[in-house]
Amino acid sequence: MSTIVERVKTLFGPEMAGPGLAFLAVVLTFGIASPQFLSVATFGSVAFQLPELGLLTLAMLLPILTGGLNLAITFTANIAGLTLAWVLQANGGVDAGPGAFVLGSVLALLVGAASGVIMGLVIAFTRAHPILVSLSMMIFLRGLGEFLTRGGDVSGFPAFLGPLGHGSLLGVPIPLIVFIACVFAWNLLLSRSKLGFNTYMIGSNLDATRYSGINTRKVIVLVYARSGAMCAIAGIIMLARFNSVRIGHGESYLLITVLACFLGGVNPFGGFGRVIPVFVALVVLQLLSSGLNLVGANQHLATAVWGLLLAGVMVLRFVATKFKISFVRKET
Amino acid sequence: MFMHQLATAGGSEKPLLSLRDINMTFGGVRALKNVSFDVRPGEVHCLAGENGCGKSTLIKIITGVYRPADGASIEYDGETYSHMSPVTAQDRGIQVIWQDLALFPEMSVAENIAFQTVLGRWPKLVDYGRMRQIAKDALARLGVTLDVDLPLKEYAIAQRQIVAIARALVGEARLVFMDEPTASLTQSETDHLLDIVRGLSASGVAVVFVSHRLAEVLEISSRITVLRDGALVGVYPASGMTQSRITELMTGKTFDQRVRAKSRDDQPIVLEVKGLSRPGQFEDVSLTVRRGETLGITGLLGAGRTELALTLFGMLKPTSGTIALEGRQVRFSSNRDAIRAGVAYLSEDRLSLGLIQPQSIADNLVISSLDKILAGGLLSDERKGGLVGRWIADLGVKIGLQQDAISTLSGGNQQRVAIAKWLATDPKLLILDAPTVGVDVGARAGIFDIVARLAESGLAIILISDEVPEVYFNADRVLHMAQGRIVGSYDPRASSLAEIEGAVYA
Numbered sequence: 001m002s003t004i005v006e007r008v009k010t011l012f013g014p015e016m017a018g019p020g021l022a023f024l025a026v027v028l029t030f031g032i033a034s035p036q037f038l039s040v041a042t043f044g045s046v047a048f049q050l051p052e053l054g055l056l057t058l059a060m061l062l063p064i065l066t067g068g069l070n071l072a073i074t075f076t077a078n079i080a081g082l083t084l085a086w087v088l089q090a091n092g093g094v095d096a097g098p099g100a101f102v103l104g105s106v107l108a109l110l111v112g113a114a115s116g117v118i119m120g121l122v123i124a125f126t127r128a129h130p131i132l133v134s135l136s137m138m139i140f141l142r143g144l145g146e147f148l149t150r151g152g153d154v155s156g157f158p159a160f161l162g163p164l165g166h167g168s169l170l171g172v173p174i175p176l177i178v179f180i181a182c183v184f185a186w187n188l189l190l191s192r193s194k195l196g197f198n199t200y201m202i203g204s205n206l207d208a209t210r211y212s213g214i215n216t217r218k219v220i221v222l223v224y225a226r227s228g229a230m231c232a233i234a235g236i237i238m239l240a241r242f243n244s245v246r247i248g249h250g251e252s253y254l255l256i257t258v259l260a261c262f263l264g265g266v267n268p269f270g271g272f273g274r275v276i277p278v279f280v281a282l283v284v285l286q287l288l289s290s291g292l293n294l295v296g297a298n299q300h301l302a303t304a305v306w307g308l309l310l311a312g313v314m315v316l317r318f319v320a321t322k323f324k325i326s327f328v329r330k331e332t
Numbered sequence: 333m334f335m336h337q338l339a340t341a342g343g344s345e346k347p348l349l350s351l352r353d354i355n356m357t358f359g360g361v362r363a364l365k366n367v368s369f370d371v372r373p374g375e376v377h378c379l380a381g382e383n384g385c386g387k388s389t390l391i392k393i394i395t396g397v398y399r400p401a402d403g404a405s406i407e408y409d410g411e412t413y414s415h416m417s418p419v420t421a422q423d424r425g426i427q428v429i430w431q432d433l434a435l436f437p438e439m440s441v442a443e444n445i446a447f448q449t450v451l452g453r454w455p456k457l458v459d460y461g462r463m464r465q466i467a468k469d470a471l472a473r474l475g476v477t478l479d480v481d482l483p484l485k486e487y488a489i490a491q492r493q494i495v496a497i498a499r500a501l502v503g504e505a506r507l508v509f510m511d512e513p514t515a516s517l518t519q520s521e522t523d524h525l526l527d528i529v530r531g532l533s534a535s536g537v538a539v540v541f542v543s544h545r546l547a548e549v550l551e552i553s554s555r556i557t558v559l560r561d562g563a564l565v566g567v568y569p570a571s572g573m574t575q576s577r578i579t580e581l582m583t584g585k586t587f588d589q590r591v592r593a594k595s596r597d598d599q600p601i602v603l604e605v606k607g608l609s610r611p612g613q614f615e616d617v618s619l620t621v622r623r624g625e626t627l628g629i630t631g632l633l634g635a636g637r638t639e640l641a642l643t644l645f646g647m648l649k650p651t652s653g654t655i656a657l658e659g660r661q662v663r664f665s666s667n668r669d670a671i672r673a674g675v676a677y678l679s680e681d682r683l684s685l686g687l688i689q690p691q692s693i694a695d696n697l698v699i700s701s702l703d704k705i706l707a708g709g710l711l712s713d714e715r716k717g718g719l720v721g722r723w724i725a726d727l728g729v730k731i732g733l734q735q736d737a738i739s740t741l742s743g744g745n746q747q748r749v750a751i752a753k754w755l756a757t758d759p760k761l762l763i764l765d766a767p768t769v770g771v772d773v774g775a776r777a778g779i780f781d782i783v784a785r786l787a788e789s790g791l792a793i794i795l796i797s798d799e800v801p802e803v804y805f806n807a808d809r810v811l812h813m814a815q816g817r818i819v820g821s822y823d824p825r826a827s828s829l830a831e832i833e834g835a836v837y838a
Contacts, residue, residue, distance in 0.1 A: 194709040
């Protein structure tokens with residue numbers, strides 16, 4: 001019995017409380033407010049909107065766990081998307097074959113990873129602040145992308161890419177399948193691999209981790225490389241969804257990904273945070289905006305409500321810890 | 333008995349500070365139990381006790397950092413408080429010089445001394461002229477001249493100590509606490525500091541002195557308050573007191589420590605270091621450690637002990653000299669090479685370098701031997717639990733859950749986990765750098781019992797400590813390091829503790 005409780009605890013962790021409660025609150029509120037909320041349509045729209053933001057949030061999660069940040073995620077995603085777009089165009093555009101897509105995707109992943117490797121190297125060796133390093137990369141990639149596309153869209157892709165953005169497999173949207181596969185991969189990476197273990201340790205205390213015989217520089221470079229590669233996956237999905245690539249696509253997602261991590265119980269200073277609670281937090285954010293949409297609220301208002309929700313969760317978390325402390329004090 | 337000693341200790345002079353019924357509890361542990369304490373105007377009073385006996389807690393209550401349990405009374409200069417606040421304490425002339433000094437190395441001497449008095453005045457502009465004048469006056473009172481415009485980092489630790497005292501005096505101090513002020517000073521620097529303390533006392537400032545060096549405690553103070561396990565043992569006049577008597581009072585037991593040294597000359601050499609140098613840190617160091625041998629290295633802070641250890645551990649590179657492990661010369665490019673070769677290093681700074689405080693006991697224990705808990709390329713919770721469980725049992729660590737944060741453990745238990753973390757890497761050579769820092773008296777003996785057992789099992793051990801008795805009683809040989817060089821080598825069976833202490837603290 002106690003082992004089951006412990007297993008559940010280790011699987012979800014204390015980070016689950018915040019997003020779990022928010023999930024229940026959102027489902028209950030809108031379920032009562034609007035009869036159409038608890039319907040297949042709502043969950044369908046969530047399922048299609050979730051992956052883009054979700055993949056970018058996964059890309060943001062790893063650097064945050066090391067106590068860093070990757071502000072270049074959206075531009076890395078689009079530069080990777082552009083890489084794929086150019087490979088497709090060079091191979092006939094609308095008539096390009098699956099071979100060109102595979103080649104382009106591999107190159108896109110390499111470009112994304114390269115962006116991460118460069119940031120990782122600079123952060124690991126100069127110990128410059130990750131915000132500054134990734135901000136530089138963000139500005140560099142935006143400038144480069146605007147220069148190469150002259151600020152416009154790149155479009156005209158083969159028809160077989162359509163399903164990757166809009167199609168379903170056995171009723172499940174394909175982007176969602178890709179996203180869930182990535183969630184599982186990240187969960188395995190963080191909870192079972194040496195790299196994941198070291199990621200948490202570095203986030204809590206880099207020097208103590210180095211003194212323990214961990215190659216902290218290598219870990220940081222690998223973490224940012226994986227973050228960049230995840231951006232590339234997001235870039236490929238966005239390409240398929242919009243049927244075009246533009247360097248500024250999804251720019252507004254940047255800070256939402258940071259907030260989604262915090263809503264999912266990730267420690268803003270690094271060292272603590274799990275994938276599954278972050279996944280639930282993302283679902284909550286999407287349900288919230290779909291729900292508001294359903295009751296007729298303006299889309300911009302939905303964004304504002306996201307902000308309120310996140311601020312509310314922070315306050316609640318503070319109050320909860322405060323109460324816990326005073327409770328323990330009284331007990332002793 | 334307590335009242336009697338108060339009476340004999342010095343007339344009926346009214347105390348400047350008088351504490352009654354001080355109780356303090358941290359997370360279920362009673363740090364102070366009904367403690368009383370008083371200080372007379374202008375006296376030098378020593379607060380004695382082993383680590384963890386409640387000295388710092390008491391100081392923090394007097395200076396308003398902590399609030400004692402209800403029922404406490406703090407009488408200071410004619411007024412009674414139920415608790416102090418930091419602002420009241422400072423306004424009323426209570427100052428503390430912490431062991432780490434709490435100074436700003438990048439700022440000038442003048443800024444360090446005078447910023448508290450100059451800041452917060454109206455108009456809200458910094459008057460550098462006034463600042464420099466205040467600093468010069470304060471230093472002059474101590475009979476010291478320093479360049480007040482120089483950044484503090486240009487000065488050595490002894491001068492920084494004086495700057496910290498000068499800062500305390502600026503606030504028109506009437507009661508100054510000094511926490512281990514001589515820990516990193518040489519004998520002549522210590523003598524100078526003691527002169528300054530005498531001067532303060534003569535000018536009417538009461539000084540409460542906290543120090544491990546019992547000789548200087550007896551030399552400087554007029555009365556000694558002894559605490560043990562958070563309770564008051566008694567207040568004693570310094571005259572007629574001896575070092576061994578204070579030790580007995582502090583530990584509550586007559587000292588029966590015996591020298592554990594044995595000859596290991598018949599054992600094979602594990603580590604052989606020849607002419608190792610890193611200019612500015614240590615020079616021409618040669619030493620050997622044999623299987624099962626514990627080599628003690630002692631010396632003042634800054635003698636180059638930790639730098640030497642970090643070089644043996646591959647985290648610093650020597651400019652010349654050789655290191656050989658079991659007869660094979662090694663050249664480490666990182667501590668990963670050293671760990672692979674069988675060298676382990678327990679850091680002197682457990683809080684920020686030795687353990688990852690927010691993370692769990694289990695994760696801290698396995699971090700250096702992750703390869704041992706892999707199953708099919710992935711970390712196995714089952715193997716991790718097994719490994720951690722075995723070491724926890726083997727070293728007698730008292731824990732709740734393996735998943736609890738390591739910071740929830742006491743110093744002694746944390747240190748056991750840190751030792752276990754290194755033992756899990758199967759080392760041949762274990763370097764213990766100040767392994768009893770922040771560990772209670774009772775737990776220290778337990779740590780050294782573990783060290784003795786490990787040596788008996790064949791591990792080569794280097795034990796570094798600035799507390800000479802620790803290496804004297806627990807090592808087979810003792811090296812004395814000063815200014816980066818090995819200047820003495822002793823056999824505890826042939827030398828007395830006083831002889832080595834005399835050399836080290838000279």
